[in-house]
Amino acid sequence: MKLMILAGPPSAGKTSVVKNIMRRLYPKVKISFLKIDVVVTFEKEEIGKDFPGIPVKIVYSGDLCPDHAGVMVMKDGIEWAEKNKSELLIVESAGLCLRCSPYLNQGLGIVVLSMLGGMNSPLKMGPMVGLADIAVVTKIDLISQAEREVFRQKVHEVNNSIRLYEVNALQGTGIDRLLVELKDMKDIKPESLVLKGVPPLGVCTICIGKKDIGWQNHFGVIRKLDTQGADYLYRGE
Amino acid sequence: MNIKKLTVFSGVDKTGDAERFKKFEIFPGNTAAIVGPTGSGKTSLVTDIEMLAQRDTVTRRKILINDKIPPFSYRQDPSKNPIVLITQHTNFLADLRVDDFLRLHALSRQMKSRGTVPKTLMLANKLTGEKVTENMKMTVLSGGQTRALMIADSIIIGNAPIVLLDEIENAGIFKKEAMAMVKEEGKIILFVTHDPVVALLCDIRLVMKNGGIAKILRTNEREKKARKKIIEQDIMISVIRERVRRGEIIKF
Ligand SMILES: Nc1nc2c(ncn2[C@@H]2O[C@H](COP(=O)(O)OP(=O)(O)OP(=O)(O)O)[C@@H](O)[C@H]2O)c(=O)[nH]1
Numbered sequence A: 001m002k003l004m005i006l007a008g009p010p011s012a013g014k015t016s017v018v019k020n021i022m023r024r025l026y027p028k029v030k031i032s033f034l035k036i037d038v039v040v041t042f043e044k045e046e047i048g049k050d051f052p053g054i055p056v057k058i059v060y061s062g063d064l065c066p067d068h069a070g071v072m073v074m075k076d077g078i079e080w081a082e083k084n085k086s087e088l089l090i091v092e093s094a095g096l097c098l099r100c101s102p103y104l105n106q107g108l109g110i111v112v113l114s115m116l117g118g119m120n121s122p123l124k125m126g127p128m129v130g131l132a133d134i135a136v137v138t139k140i141d142l143i144s145q146a147e148r149e150v151f152r153q154k155v156h157e158v159n160n161s162i163r164l165y166e167v168n169a170l171q172g173t174g175i176d177r178l179l180v181e182l183k184d185m186k187d188i189k190p191e192s193l194v195l196k197g198v199p200p201l202g203v204c205t206i207c208i209g210k211k212d213i214g215w216q217n218h219f220g221v222i223r224k225l226d227t228q229g230a231d232y233l234y235r236g237e
Numbered sequence B: 001m002n003i004k005k006l007t008v009f010s011g012v013d014k015t016g017d018a019e020r021f022k023k024f025e026i027f028p029g030n031t032a033a034i035v036g037p038t039g040s041g042k043t044s045l046v047t048d049i050e051m052l053a054q055r056d057t058v059t060r061r062k063i064l065i066n067d068k069i070p071p072f073s074y075r076q077d078p079s080k081n082p083i084v085l086i087t088q089h090t091n092f093l094a095d096l097r098v099d100d101f102l103r104l105h106a107l108s109r110q111m112k113s114r115g116t117v118p119k120t121l122m123l124a125n126k127l128t129g130e131k132v133t134e135n136m137k138m139t140v141l142s143g144g145q146t147r148a149l150m151i152a153d154s155i156i157i158g159n160a161p162i163v164l165l166d167e168i169e170n171a172g173i174f175k176k177e178a179m180a181m182v183k184e185e186g187k188i189i190l191f192v193t194h195d196p197v198v199a200l201l202c203d204i205r206l207v208m209k210n211g212g213i214a215k216i217l218r219t220n221e222r223e224k225k226a227r228k229k230i231i232e233q234d235i236m237i238s239v240i241r242e243r244v245r246r247g248e249i250i251k252f
């Protein structure tokens, strides 16, 4: 199974990018979709309407940073997708907390940035941009080329090895080019999946540098894939 | 960047049928108009060119520059990108002074900014009736000023040899001046347009239908004669337009 993790600020166009990818792969490629968000999401309806049959799972992180929640549920999420016999798992993270990053050492880590966020927005997003493999810049249809150029340069200031794709996620312009990356992707090996980076705050085992995925491996505020609301546990296995 | 030729290889229309030509070529100093009804694929064609499509867009067209597949670095490195696209949705977002913004853009192109700001402003002011000054905020510019500054910026700072304009005429740009200047600068320019004057002023006319290029026309001698008359009338209309704007009472 291949794995793609998309993160980015609210309304950056993450779901629009995902839907464009699905439009080109569905139903030939079996896809599962996992969304991690804080309180409200519409992806179940958004994806379900256009792509009936794609399993969609929503995880609400509540008080927890969505990237932390992502780490906890990722292992279960991968098992869930494998049980669905999926060939591709797409994870969308709300990425509200700009100190963390949800990317793993395998698969593709994609930061979705909207051109409407302003030319300096990449500089404000730290590891979400810094640790990503790919930046997908959306809403290029609305912005002057001059600002697009400056934006590109700012992204490269934060991460000079990032591969940058500009798209209009409303019309799907530029998505085909991004899909080439997917062709080159390797299958993940779930046993050796770890986080790419360490979050800067020390409130749990993730923050202090334990990179394993799955709630079993963590202490602190943890959560499982199928718990909702304030049903937190404080200790892994 | 020395561009000698832009080539568009045909793709398919919305029905999936092949376009009825093999390729067409445009050279520096050439202007082409893209015409056709709403939804016929005009924007998609300029987007193909802007993206340097390699049969990887819905239209399956392929774009060559100087008979070669353009290197990917054209898209990745802003200072190498030879193409600029300006549309009616395109806006400036930056809350900066005009001169600060132009300097910032020059910097991202690794270009010395000395002299470029006044030069860009001079060109912008040739294109718009409402004067743009260096101490204006980008965000207070009108639609016409914005488009004029964008074109000037892309020609002077962007130094773009290929300029694509998607329906910008309603922004109040002085079209004949724009045309003359473009020819003089040896640029390749494509206009998506509904304006018959702009269309007839171009060397080539691409007629879009159902997502494909249905016809490729070159302005012939008879049309050139008709064009003269149409331009005269257009000038008359613009004189009246100016007078209406100034609050005059119009009578014949
Ligand atoms: N013009 C334009 N609009 C876009 C583009 N991409 C996304 N949008 C619009 O932006 C809005 C937000 O897009 P979404 O895809 O829902 O963004 P998201 O990142 O998934 O948002 P959350 O999941 O709520 O954080 C929608 O109204 C989209 O139609 C684009 O490239 N151009």
Ligand SMILES: Nc1ncnc2c1ncn2[C@@H]1O[C@H](COP(=O)(O)OP(=O)(O)OP(=O)(O)O)[C@@H](O)[C@H]1O
Residues within 6 Å of the ligand: A171, B012, B013, B014, B015, B036, B037, B038, B039, B040, B041, B042, B043, B044, B045, B058, B059, B208, B210, B211, B212
């Ligand atoms: N060859 C094609 N194959 C499939 N879809 C196409 C093709 N050409 C255009 N389309 C689609 O048709 C729609 C309309 O095309 P486009 O926006 O380019 O039209 P337009 O002529 O610019 O219209 P308008 O005058 O309203 O701006 C778009 O969604 C575009 O993706």
Ligand SMILES: [Mg+2]
Residues within 6 Å of the ligand: A014, A015, A016, A043, A092
């Ligand atoms: Mg979303």
Ligand SMILES: [Mg+2]
Residues within 6 Å of the ligand: B042, B043, B044, B166
């Ligand atoms: Mg259009």
Ligand SMILES: [Zn+2]
Residues within 6 Å of the ligand: A065, A066, A067, A068, A097, A098, A099, A100, A199
């Ligand atoms: Zn966090």
Ligand SMILES: [Zn+2]
Residues within 6 Å of the ligand: A068, A199, A201, A202, A203, A204, A205, A206, A207, A208
């Ligand atoms: Zn933590």
